[in-house]
Every structure is written in structure tokens, then in C-alpha cells.
Amino acid sequence: MQDKDFIGKDIVSIRELSNEEIEHILQTAKKMVDIARGKRVVKPLEGKILGTAFFEPSTRTRLSFESAMLRLGGKCLGFSEATTTSVAKGETLADTVRMLASYSDVIVIRHKYEGAARLAAEFSDKPVINAGDGAGQHPTQTLLDLFTMKEKLGKLEDINVALIGDLKYGRTVHSLAHALAKFNANLYFVAPETLQMPDHIIGPLEEMGAKTQKFNALEEVIESCDVFYMTRIQRERFPDIQEYNKVAGIFRLDARMLERAKKHAIVMHPLPRVNEISPDVDATKHAMYFEQAFNGVPVRMALLLLLLGGEMDA
Amino acid sequence: MRELKITPIVKGTVIDHIPAGMGLKVLKVLGLDVQEIKYTVSLGIHVRSNKLGWKDILKIEERELKKSEVDKIALIAPGATISIIEKGEVKEKIKASLPKRAKGIMKCPNPNCISNTGEPVEHDFILVSEKPVKYRCKYCERMLEDVLKNII
Ligand SMILES: Nc1ncnc2c1ncn2[C@@H]1O[C@H](COP(=O)(O)OP(=O)(O)O)[C@@H](O)[C@H]1O
Ligand SMILES: [Zn+2]
Numbered sequence: 096m097q098d099k100d101f102i103g104k105d106i107v108s109i110r111e112l113s114n115e116e117i118e119h120i121l122q123t124a125k126k127m128v129d130i131a132r133g134k135r136v137v138k139p140l141e142g143k144i145l146g147t148a149f150f151e152p153s154t155r156t157r158l159s160f161e162s163a164m165l166r167l168g169g170k171c172l173g174f175s176e177a178t179t180t181s182v183a184k185g186e187t188l189a190d191t192v193r194m195l196a197s198y199s200d201v202i203v204i205r206h207k208y209e210g211a212a213r214l215a216a217e218f219s220d221k222p223v224i225n226a227g228d229g230a231g232q233h234p235t236q237t238l239l240d241l242f243t244m245k246e247k248l249g250k251l252e253d254i255n256v257a258l259i260g261d262l263k264y265g266r267t268v269h270s271l272a273h274a275l276a277k278f279n280a281n282l283y284f285v286a287p288e289t290l291q292m293p294d295h296i297i298g299p300l301e302e303m304g305a306k307t308q309k310f311n312a313l314e315e316v317i318e319s320c321d322v323f324y325m326t327r328i329q330r331e332r333f334p335d336i337q338e339y340n341k342v343a344g345i346f347r348l349d350a351r352m353l354e355r356a357k358k359h360a361i362v363m364h365p366l367p368r369v370n371e372i373s374p375d376v377d378a379t380k381h382a383m384y385f386e387q388a389f390n391g392v393p394v395r396m397a398l399l400l401l402l403l404g405g406e407m408d409a
Numbered sequence: 410m411r412e413l414k415i416t417p418i419v420k421g422t423v424i425d426h427i428p429a430g431m432g433l434k435v436l437k438v439l440g441l442d443v444q445e446i447k448y449t450v451s452l453g454i455h456v457r458s459n460k461l462g463w464k465d466i467l468k469i470e471e472r473e474l475k476k477s478e479v480d481k482i483a484l485i486a487p488g489a490t491i492s493i494i495e496k497g498e499v500k501e502k503i504k505a506s507l508p509k510r511a512k513g514i515m516k517c518p519n520p521n522c523i524s525n526t527g528e529p530v531e532h533d534f535i536l537v538s539e540k541p542v543k544y545r546c547k548y549c550e551r552m553l554e555d556v557l558k559n560i561i
Contacts, residue, residue: 108550110550187527187528187529188523188526188528189528189529189530206523207521208521208522208523208526208549209519209521209522209523209548209549209550209551210522210523210524210546210547210548210549210550211523213523213547213548214523214524214528214530214548217530228523229521230521231549231550232550295552
């Protein structure tokens with residue numbers, strides 16, 4: 096696997112990336128960390144333009160993409176709200192994408208419909224990166240999650256990962272579970288019965304060789320996990336507030352529970368969190384969610400650099 | 410002499426070994442509008458078959474099938490044999506096999522799929538398993554569960 100193998104590729108779904116490709120992206124991201132922190136200044140993408148098409152609002156993803164492009168010496172243009180564009184006048188996505196592709200060198204898209212990024216890639220002659228399509232894929236989130244695990248645990252193979260919270264509707268955990276299965280991770284699904292990982296997702300994971308197990312309390316996996324991947328349980332998923340409070344209590348992680356966890360265990364969260372992670376976890380060495388959010392920048396830098404064939408001098 | 414349940418045709422297409430009961434569905438997807446057509450179509454329902462026990466059989470005079478029609482038949486009636494008849498003889502025989510790509514012949518049932526929003530693209534599916542039949546939408550990546558219900 097070489098850098099040039101990525102030139103012009105689209106990043107639409109984690110499904111299409113081989114383990115080798117994923118590893119290569121993560122290795123490249125590692126080299127980007129110092130630059131992402133502003134400790135080193137480079138310009139491999141000078142003169143290149145990133146076109147951002149955010150039909151759905153986003154703060155973290157959009158800003159980290161823009162930061163990534165700027166840190167590599169490139170520039171950004173685009174929109175962050177569909178109402179201000181010609182889409183509001185009924186233009187098709189296909190036409191909007193053709194236009195944006197002619198003004199830029201790489202496109203990042205977030206859209207409310209599933210498959211929008213795939214369609215965009217068909218109509219764009221420039222590489223397209225999916226930044227979330229409705230309940231569908233969000234591959235750069237998955238990559239930054241993998242990057243965080245790999246950096247902290249040293250490997251992705253055979254690690255014990257607990258996915259906790261809303262596993263039924265959360266697209267983040269579906270993509271992540273798929274990616275981890277590729278690396279033969281052990282997956283623990285920790286969720287209330289009504290929000291458990293759907294069988295149509297588990298089936299393929301097991302076919303890929305992942306070992307999976309379901310749990311209905313966080314307590315049961317505390318001692319065996321390398322990663323606690325927390326997600327938000329939405330209030331709207333429950334008929335009444337009492338039921339919600341009960342469930343939210345069971346799937347909440349605090350510093351005292353973590354005393355029984357493995358020393359090197361890490362706590363992750365795609366953010367924003369509400370109250371599934373107690374603030375007293377923030378001060379423990381297990382807390383990794385802020386660093387995880389930062390990791391979005393080096394991982395996205397790696398993708399931009401690879402897709403555009405940017406050359407690092409040093 | 411073997412018995413032809415339906416009168417021989419000189420030129421046209423015979424779709425044989427349709428699983429019993431699916432003949433009408435095949436007729437329907439071929440969009441043969443009896444008000445319009447100028448040729449004879451005969452459908453044998455629940456005909457004796459050595460291979461299948463019972464089968465349906467459809468004969469269409471004067472008409473050849475398009476690739477997309479053969480693909481549709483494969484989806485509805487896997488295992489059907491399609492014979493092209495010329496001068497009263499079987500000129501070519503095709504076994505309807507599941508298409509690897511099903512483009513423009515089934516629609517995605519996911520209302521949030523971009524292929525259902527008026528974009529200038531055709532519905533597009535990729536075959537992931539033959540037994541059981543499973544297709545994945547190229548756009549939203551969801552598995553299509555009910556193939557029959559979603560044929561266009
Ligand atoms: N001239 C014809 N007119 C109508 N049907 C025909 C004609 N020739 C063959 N068929 C039908 O087309 C199908 C394929 O023909 P053939 O290859 O002879 O049979 P089989 O598949 O049973 O071995 C059969 O259902 C047969 O009855
Ligand atoms: Zn679809």
C-alpha cells in the first residue's frame with residue numbers, strides 16, 4: 096500500500112476500505128498530529144481548495160475538516176446550510192455537486208438522505224468524502240475512533256470493546272462495529288433491551304469473524320473491557336421520563352465504577368455527551384473523548400493529503 | 410410425439426419452468442398491455458412438469474425480451490428457462506439467473522434513500538447472496554428484504 100494508491104479515491108463507506116487501507120490512513124494520521132496541533136507548519140496542499148457541502152448542520156465535523164485543510168496550507172469554500180443555496184430553489188443534488196466540483200479539488204458532503212455521498216461521488220469528477228448521510232455512513236468518524244483506539248492500545252486486533260447506550264439507532268456504532276469486526280475485535284453490546292444492536296447488524300459481524308455478546312448492564316463488562324464506547328440515549332426513545340431516568344442511570348459511567356476497570360482502559364464518546372459520562376470521569380486517565388474529538392483533525396488531514404496526492408517534504 | 414400444451418409458435422419467446430403461481434407476475438412485469446399488443450400471448454397456469462411437479466409457462470409471439478426483462482424474470486421466477494423461437498425452432502435458450510447488478514428493475518423501499526428523491530439516477534442493487542436472495546442498495550446500503558414487492 097502506497098500513498099499514491101489513494102489519489103482520487105472517494106471515501107463513502109467504511110465497508111469499502113480494506114484493513115490495509117485503514118492502517119495506511121491511520122499511519123498517515125499519526126504523522127499529522129504535530130501539524131494539527133500547530134507545532135509544525137507545512138503547505139503540501141497549497142493552492143488546493145476543499146469544497147464543503149453541509150446540507151445538514153454540523154459543528155465538529157465541519158470545523159475539523161476546515162481546520163485540517165487550513166493546516167495543510169489549502170483553502171476552503173462551501174455552505175453549511177441548505178437554505179442559503181440553490182437547493183432551496185429545487186436544484187438536484189447531482190447539479191449542486193457538479194457545480195461545487197468545478198470550483199474545488201475535493202468535496203466533503205453531509206446530507207440528510209442515505210446514499211447522498213455515493214450519488215455525489217457519481218456526479219463529481221473530484222474525490223468525495225462522506226461526512227454523514229442521514230442514518231447511513233459516517234466513515235471519517237469511524238476512522239478517528241479507530242485511530243484513537245490504535246494510538247492508546249497499540250493495536251486493533253483482538254481488543255475488547257464495549258459499545259454502550261443506543262445501539263439500535265446510532266449510525267456511529269453500526270459503522271464502528273463493522274470496522275472493528277474486520278480486525279476481529281471482541282464486541283460487547285451493552286444496552287437496554289429496546290435499544291440493543293439489531294440482529295441484521297450482528298449477523299454480518301459474526302460472519303466476518305467478530306465475537307459478539309449482549310449485556311444489559313454496564314457493571315457486567317467493567318472489568319474486561321479495553322474500550323468503553325459511550326453513546327447518548329435519547330429521551331425521545333422512551334414513553335415516559337421515569338422509564339428514561341431508570342435506563343439512563345444504568346448506562347451511566349462514573350469514576351467510582353472505573354476503579355474496577357483495567358488500568359489502560361479508555362472511555363470514548365462521539366460527543367456531544369449529555370449525562371451518560373459523569374463529569375468526575377474527565378479527570379481520570381481513562382477519559383479519552385476530548386482527545387478523540389481532536390483526533391478528527393489529523394485523521395481528516397491524512398485523508399485530504401492522500402486523496403489529493405499532497406507531498407510532505409520532511 | 411411430445412405434447413405441447415399450447416399451440417406451437419413460429420417466432421417469439423417461451424418462458425418455461427416458471428414456479429407454479431408466478432406466471433401472472435411474470436406477465437405483469439413484462440408490461441404486456443392487452444389493449445395495445447398485436448400478437449398472441451398464452452399463459453399456462455399449473456401445468457404438469459417432470460422437473461417441478463407443477464409449473465407455469467408463458468409464450469409470447471413475435472416478441473424478444475430485453476436484457477432488463479430477462480433480469481426481472483430471474484428475480485421473480487428463478488430457474489425459469491427462456492427460449493427464443495425462430496422459424497418454429499428453438500434458436501437460443503437462456504437460463505434466467507439472478508443479475509449481479511440490478512439496475513432500474515427494483516426500487517429501494519427506504520424512503521430516506523437518495524434514490525427516492527427525484528435525483529437523475531436509477532435504482533441500483535448489488536447481489537450479495539443467492540440463497541437466500543439478498544440485494545444491497547448501492548446508495549443507502551440497506552439490504553432489500555422483499556425482492557418481489559419492489560420490482561418496478
Ligand atoms: N415452436 C414452438 N412453439 C411454442 N413453444 C415451443 C416451440 N418450440 C419449443 N417450445 C417450448 O419452449 C420450451 C423449450 O423448448 P425445448 O428446449 O424443446 O424444451 P425443454 O426445455 O423442455 O427441453 C419448451 O417449453 C417447449 O415446449
Ligand atoms: Zn436505497
